Amino acid sequence: xxxxxxxxxxxxxxxxxxxxxxxxxxxxxxxxxxxxxxxxxxxxxxxxxxxxxxxxxxxxxxxxxxxxxxxxxxxxxxxxxxxxxxxxxxxxxxxxxxxxxxxxxxxxxxxxxxxxxx
Amino acid sequence: xxxxxxxxxxxxxxxxxxxxxxxxxxxxxxxxxxxxxxxxxxxxxxxxxxxxxxxxxxxxxxxxxxxxxxxxxxxxxxxxxxxxxxxxxxxxxxxxxxxxxxxxxxxxxxxxxxx
Numbered sequence: 047x048x049x050x051x052x053x054x055x056x057x058x059x060x061x062x063x064x065x066x067x068x069x070x071x072x073x074x075x076x077x078x079x080x081x082x083x084x085x086x087x088x089x090x091x092x093x094x095x096x097x098x099x100x101x102x103x104x105x106x107x108x109x110x111x112x113x114x115x116x117x118x119x120x121x122x123x124x125x126x127x128x129x130x131x132x133x134x135x136x137x138x139x140x141x142x143x144x145x146x147x148x149x150x151x152x153x154x155x156x157x158x159x160x161x162x163x164x
Numbered sequence: 165x166x167x168x169x170x171x172x173x174x175x176x177x178x179x180x181x182x183x184x185x186x187x188x189x190x191x192x193x194x195x196x197x198x199x200x201x202x203x204x205x206x207x208x209x210x211x212x213x214x215x216x217x218x219x220x221x222x223x224x225x226x227x228x229x230x231x232x233x234x235x236x237x238x239x240x241x242x243x244x245x246x247x248x249x250x251x252x253x254x255x256x257x258x259x260x261x262x263x264x265x266x267x268x269x270x271x272x273x274x275x276x277x278x279x
Contacts, residue, residue: 077264079265089253090272090273091257093268093269139206143264148209148220149212149219149262150266150268153209154206154207154208155206156204156206157205
């Protein structure tokens, strides 16, 4: 079974603060993919990053960074120097690959509502 | 280029009515997914198409839900005899190929309200 837990329902920060969104996952698959998506008020999910289970390197893209730790089954997302435009719901998702898995099916967490105040 | 589009964006249906939700994926994308997103929740998988073949419909909540993709491009999700619990946002996503780990591109969703 695949499961993603985002324990933080809502986070509020003031602009320029750093913020970390937590994601913990469960899977018995040996190979799997993890994703982060952003859902602004318009409703469309926007892809941010994909990581496969064999690549534990942390990644930085501008103000965004991701910390993948297989030992703790976590894939956390940090926004540095947050901006008002970062306000959105952020989803962590998991896709398994073992026999019987639907190709590409995503299992989402409940999401974290991030509000950045000016 | 054009992304995934969905229509209508909003639909209000009286309980018991049938509805049809349309998804236009990105041209050439092989895989198409439907997800249901209840208020305050993450999207939940409904069904998956590889071209015109529906390979997984295990997430459809009841036999009132039916999806098709007859020519391997546009897809329609139909809900018969709508119930209040069907109220949700229905998201469509497509990906370039069939396989694991491909990025899914999402449409804006159709917000269905059943009164």
